Structures are given as structure tokens and as C-alpha cells.
Amino acid sequence: MNFEWRDGNRIALLENGEDFFPRVFEAIRAAEREVIIETFILFYDKVGQALQEELVAAAKRGVQVDITVDAYGSPDLPRDFVDEMVHAGVRFRYYDPRPLVMGMRTNLFRRLHRKIVVVDARLGFIGGINYSAEHLGDFGPEAKQDYAVEVEGPIVDDIHRFARDAINSPEETHRWWGKRSQKPANNRNPGNAQALLVYRDNDDHRADIEKHYLEMLRNAKREVVIANAYFFPGYRLLREMRNAAQRGVRVVLIVQGEPDMAIVKVGAQMLYNYLVKAGVEIYEYCLRPLHGKVATMDEHWSTVGSSNLDPLSLSLNLECNLIFHDHAFNRELRGRLETLIQNHCEHVDSSKVPKRTYWHLAKTMLVFHFLRHFPAWVGWLPGHTPKIELVSPPVQPELETQDRVDSSIPRYPQR
Numbered sequence: 001m002n003f004e005w006r007d008g009n010r011i012a013l014l015e016n017g018e019d020f021f022p023r024v025f026e027a028i029r030a031a032e033r034e035v036i037i038e039t040f041i042l043f044y045d046k047v048g049q050a051l052q053e054e055l056v057a058a059a060k061r062g063v064q065v066d067i068t069v070d071a072y073g074s075p076d077l078p079r080d081f082v083d084e085m086v087h088a089g090v091r092f093r094y095y096d097p098r099p100l101v102m103g104m105r106t107n108l109f110r111r112l113h114r115k116i117v118v119v120d121a122r123l124g125f126i127g128g129i130n131y132s133a134e135h136l137g138d139f140g141p142e143a144k145q146d147y148a149v150e151v152e153g154p155i156v157d158d159i160h161r162f163a164r165d166a167i168n169s170p171e172e173t174h175r176w177w178g179k180r181s182q183k184p185a186n187n188r189n190p191g192n193a194q195a196l197l198v199y200r201d202n203d204d205h206r207a208d209i210e211k212h213y214l215e216m217l218r219n220a221k222r223e224v225v226i227a228n229a230y231f232f233p234g235y236r237l238l239r240e241m242r243n244a245a246q247r248g249v250r251v252v253l254i255v256q257g258e259p260d261m262a263i264v265k266v267g268a269q270m271l272y273n274y275l276v277k278a279g280v281e282i283y284e285y286c287l288r289p290l291h292g293k294v295a296t297m298d299e300h301w302s303t304v305g306s307s308n309l310d311p312l313s314l315s316l317n318l319e320c321n322l323i324f325h326d327h328a329f330n331r332e333l334r335g336r337l338e339t340l341i342q343n344h345c346e347h348v349d350s351s352k353v354p355k356r357t358y359w360h361l362a363k364t365m366l367v368f369h370f371l372r373h374f375p376a377w378v379g380w381l382p383g384h385t386p387k388i389e390l391v392s393p394p395v396q397p398e399l400e401t402q403d404r405v406d407s408s409i410p411r412y413p414q415r
Contacts, residue, residue, distance in 0.1 A: 001165060003197045005187045009153030011195065011329045013304075014127065015336060017135035020148050021047060027119040028054040035065045036163045038116040040073040040306070041130035044081055051131050052085055059089035066090075066167055068388060070112040071097040073130070086393045093167075096386040110202060110386055113317040115148070115306050121160040124151045126322050128229075128293045128306050135291075142260065144291035145340070147333075149304045149322055155195035162197060162320070167388070184211050187325055190300060194325040200307065201318055209307045209321055210314050214240050216297045220249045225337050226295040227254035227285075230308040232267040237309065238274060245279035254337060257284025257346055260291075267310075272353040283345035293321070296334045300325050304333070 014020045028035055035058055042048050059065045067085070069077075071094040085092050095112035117125035127148020129135050134144050151159070185196055200209050210233075217224060217240035224244060231253070245251040253275065259265045265284075272282060293309075296302045305321025307313045324330070 001162065002185070003158045003162075004185055005194050005196045005325070006154040006158065007191065007194050009151055009155045009193050009195045011193065011324060011326055012150040013329065013332050013336070014125075014129075014148045014150055016137065016144075016146055017047065017129060017133075018137065020125070020127070020129045020135070021050070023150055024117055024125055025050065025054050027117070027123050027125075028058050031058050031063045031119045033063060033120050034118075035063055035067075035120075036116070036118045036160070036167070037067040038069075038112065038114045038163065038166065039067075039131055040070045040111065040113045040115065041132050042067075042069045042074045042077065043130075043132040043134075044076070044078055045133040047131050047133045047136070048077075048081075052081060055085055055090050056088040059085070064091075066093070068093040068095055068112065068167070070095045072111050073113075082391055083393070086391055092391040093388045094391065095388050097389055111312075111317045112386075113306050113313065114199070114320040116159065116163050116320060118156065118160045118163050122152065122156060124156040124159040125149070126151070126159065126306070126320060127304055128291055141258075141288055144260070144289050145285065145287070146291040147294050147304055147336075151195060151322065153193070153195075155197065155322070158197045162199065184208070184215050190325045192300075192326045192328070196323045197320070198305075198323055199318070199320040200314070202316070206315070209305070209319060210234075210237065212303070212321075212323055213237055213295070213309070216295070216301055216303075217241060217244045217251075219301075220244050220251075220297050222298050223250040223252070224295070224297050225252040225254070225334060226309070227290065227292045227337055227340070228295075228309045229256055229289070229291045229293060230264055230310040230313070231255045232271070232311065233309040233314065234311075238271065241275060241280055242278035245275075251280045252337075252341070253280055253282045254285055254290065254340060254345065255282065256290045257286035258289055260289040269353075272348055276348065276350055276353050282348040283341050284348060285340055285345050287340075287344035294333060294337070296330050296337070298330075300327055300330050302326070302330045302333050 014023060035055065042051070055065050055067065067090060082092055096110070115127055115129060125148055128146045129148045133139050134142065135146055137143050187194065187196070198208050198212055199205055200207065214236060217237070241251050241253070255268045256264055276282060293307055294302070294304045302324045303321050305319065307319035307321050313319050
């Protein structure tokens with residue numbers, strides 16, 4: 001499925017759960033015909049319960065509600081939590097539910113990492129925010145900094161078609177040969193209020209998001225700002241960042257300074273020497289964990305979505321971004337990122353990069369090349385085709401009481 005640039009859209013930036021959740025819940029309350037949601041994480045907390053209440057209410061008034069959650073990202077949903085939605089008429093799906101092996105999850109790779117909401121094929125939301133209290137400021141020091149967008153207009157037709165197709169044709173063919181990706185859609189008449197849906201899968205669109213980043217870096221004339229939570233891209237993207245900086249473009253990279261996983265910062269730091277030496281400005285966001293996946297270029301290009309710049313997102317996971325040509329949106333997103341830099345970031349200058357010892361060089365080369373080839377190696381492992389499976393209502397409702405006793409165990413559908 002290929003998409004083209006769409007003109008005439010309304011685009012609104014949503015920062016963190018404080019912006020995102022009220023708008024999504026309001027849209028669901030106003031839904032008349034259909035609600036489609038895809039998410040990596042749905043937790044049983046105050047945000048997850050609030051979403052459940054809105055979906056149950058919508059289904060009871062006759063709205064067709066479809067929600068798909070990743071079984072790896074959302075492994076511990078109580079049975080009665082899911083059953084209440086299913087009883088109300090919500091069509092609840094797990095992406096790739098698989099049994100535990102010796103108490104361990106085995107569905108580690110090729111995750112459904114997209115975050116999509118479509119309401120009545122009229123209103124769309126895409127970004128990096130999951131349904132979890134971690135995305136609210138009152139969660140504490142571990143609350144995540146993140147972004148999403150709300151869109152209305154012709155682009156929603158594409159989002160709706162994409163989300164509906166994922167439900168109707170859920171299986172990936174899991175091919176590791178053939179064309180690597182489609183050529184990025186060219187915007188022959190750049191203007192304002194333009195949007196493009198771009199995604200990656202494990203079929204014919206395996207590098208589409210990465211290719212748009214590469215094209216953006218090659219076309220940049222004045223400034224590029226990339227804020228990415230999990231930053232460890234391949235050599236091609238690093239090279240284009242270096243090339244842009246060396247031809248005079250201001251290239252700014254914002255990464256985690258207070259990461260949610262220690263390995264994230266270790267991996268990014270291995271690239272500091274290469275980037276700083278080329279003139280790339282690196283800032284570590286230190287207020288709380290950064291979870292955003294956004295970028296701006298010059299005065300018009302921007303992207304917001306679910307894709308990190310690491311081996312999992314660029315080579316294995318199912319991801320989805322929106323790309324915009326819009327001066328006002330670019331200015332707003334860039335302003336938000338500049339606020340992070342000015343108030344909550346530490347600049348990584350040449351005095352703060354790791355010393356270039358033989359041990360550091362050897363370690364960097366080993367880890368970099370391992371991660372660079374890791375996705376291809378995973379492709380050779382014995383695997384299966386991930387599936388989406390619909391949760392069926394309990395056959396005997398009278399057993400609900402017994403089920404609730406052990407409600408912490410997720411009830412995956414039977415194969």
C-alpha cells in the first residue's frame with residue numbers, strides 16, 4: 001500500500017498525556033460510527049481504565065470499536081478488564097500472543113509498535129504516546145516526555161484505510177528478500193497543511209521511514225533538529241547527519257540524559273565522538289525520560305510518529321509516522337524542542353565525549369556492527385508469521401467470578 005502527499009489538512013501538536021488523552025477521549029465520546037485504535041502498550045492503570053470506560057460506552061451506544069494491542073508490550077492485562085470491553089461489543093485483538101516459555105516472553109521481535117487512533121474516518125491521531133500513566137507528569141520523575149499529532153482532512157482517509165487494512169489483512173508474509181522498500185513519495189509542490197503517511201513493515205516497506213530521514217538530511221539547507229528516545233541508527237543515517245553538518249547545516253540531536261533503560265545512553269554515547277567531531281550539536285534531555293520520535297528540517301518539514309532511530313524500529317517493528325510540509329506546525333514543534341534545549345538539556349561538547357582510547361574504539365566498533373547486523377541475523381532465526389487474534393467472549397459467563405480470582409493473568413485467545 002503506497003500513499004501520496006495530501007493537501008488541505010488541519011494539524012495540531014499534542015505534547016505528553018496532558019494534551020493527548022483528553023483529546024482522544026473527547027473524540028471517542030463524540031464518535032458516531034467507528035473507532036479504531038492500535039497501540040504498543042495498554043496498561044491497567046488510571047489511563048488504561050479511562051480508555052476502557054470510553055470504549056465500553058462507545059460500543060454500548062452502537063459505535064463499532066476495534067482495538068489492537070501488542071501482546072509483548074501489554075502482557076499483564078487482567079481478564080475482567082478485557083472481558084468487560086468484549087462483553088460491551090468492543091472487538092479486542094492481541095498482536096502476536098504467544099505462550100510463556102519457562103516464565104519468559106518469546107515474542108521479542110517484530111512488535112506492533114504503532115500508535116494510531118481513527119474516529120469516524122474523520123479524525124486521526126498518530127505519535128509515540130501509549131495508554132499508560134507514565135505519560136502524565138504526576139507519574140513522577142519517570143514520567144515520559146513525548147509527542148503526538150491530531151489531524152483532520154484528506155490525510156485521515158489514508159490513516160483510516162491503513163488501519164482498516166491492518167484489521168482485515170493482519171498477517172505479514174514475513175519475507176526477507178525482494179525489494180527493501182518503496183521510493184519516498186516526492187512532494188512536487190511543497191506548501192502548507194500537507195501530510196504524508198509513511199510506515200515500515202517486514203514486507204515491501206522495510207526502510208521507508210529511514211529513507212525519508214535520509215532524504216530530509218540530504219535536502220536540508222539551514223537546520224535539522226532530531227529528538228529521538230532510542231538513538232542508534234545505521235551508518236547511512238549517521239553519515240548523512242555528518243555530511244549535513246559539514247556542509248554548514250546546523251544539525252541538532254536531542255537524546256535521553258535520564259534514560260528509562262541504562263543501555264540506551266550507553267549506546268548513544270558510543271556515537272558521540274563521530275558526530276561531535278563532524279559538528280553535530282548533541283543535547284541530553286535530563287528532566288525525565290525522553291520518549292519522543294520527532295524531527296524538523298528548515299522552516300517547513302516535520303515528522304511525528306512511533307519510529308525510533310534504532311535497529312528495532314528501523315528494521316524489525318511495525319511503525320508509522322506522519323510527515324508534514326507546514327510552516328506553522330514546523331515552527332511550533334521546533335519551538336517546543338528549543339524550549340527543551342534551553343531549559344532541560346545538557347550540551348555534549350568535545351570535553352564531555354568519551355575519550356578515544358583503543359578500548360573505547362574497539363568496544364564501539366564491536367557494538368555498532370553487532371547492532372547494525374542484528375536485524376538480519378534475527379531474520380535467519382527460526383520464526384513464525386505474527387498474527388492478530390481476536391479475543392472471544394467467555395463461553396460461560398457464570399465462570400467470571402472464578403476468572404477474577406486470578407485476573408492478573410492475561411487471557412490470550414485460543415489459536
